[in-house]
Amino acid sequence: MASFMRPAPRTTSSSIRRRSVHRRSWRALRSVRSRCGCGRACAMKIIGVKVLEFRRRLDGRSWNPAFRWHERRAPLLILETDSGLSGVGEAWSQQPRIAFVLDYLARRCAPALLGRDPLLRMPISSQLESVSAGATEPWVAAAAESAIDIALWDLAAQAAGQPLWRALGGSTGRAAVYASGGLYRDGSSVNDLAHEFEADVEQGFTAVKMKLGALPLEADLERTRTVRDAVGDEVTLWVDAVNQLIRASAPAWCAALARVGVAAVQAPLPFDDIS
Secondary structure, eight states, rough: GGGGGSSSSOOGGGEEEOOOOGGGGGGGGOOOOBBOOSBBBBBOOEEEEEEEEEEOOOOOOEEEESSSSSSEEEEEEEETTTHHHHOEEEEEOOOOOHHHHHHHHHIIHHHHHOOTTTTHHHHHHHHHHHGGGGGGSSHHHHHHHHHHHHHHHHHHHHHHOOOHHHHHHSSSSSSOOOEEEEEEETTOOHHHHHHHHHHHHHHHHHHEEOOOOOOHHHHHHHHHHHHHHHOOTTTTEEEOOOTOOOOHHHHHHHHHHHHTTTEEEEEEEETTTOO
């Protein structure tokens, strides 16, 4: 769960709000082992679905092109099985509209998951598609289903007695990572921005990502050049426009960013602009 990888100051159990759906009587059913000793995963049943909301208060001084960070919120999902295994997933969400994802997981997805074999991911995916019409907005169903998919893979790896990276087809237990930051921040200068990414490189990161799209092109290009100069040519630089560019001007932004050494632009256009 990415939300818990770093210490969260003043975060306590009260930060987690629960919405649970259970059929406790199912716990009396014959328990089916996740592993039967034959070296392969065996059938299980989902007997509990917990929908949780993670919250962490922030100082509100940092912001991206879409909103100011007063609070970090994330929808979390726990699938409990009759074998004793639990799978955990996290969903992306528009921060101000996280309630849509939480309600959809609890009201639409949880009843569809109870009693299912979590190792049969494709039938579950098909069933979830059949209830997606009840989503408040199209992105809500996709966000919820991503949390379920993560939790199902977590269970599949545990049931097979494998680390997740191996269950997903990886050949080693190592994965490339990058440092994500470069938010706009009240009272900060481009020099502060440079120092932020210099510290990331000193920690060993070979790729970094920064936010842009809240300022005019020339102003954001100055920020981008500053970061490129700070990290050096050997470090991969990406930018995240948080869906704030428009079709008419996006090509000019991308061309200008490429000239200052940006390798890729994440989310340049609105996420539902797929035509």
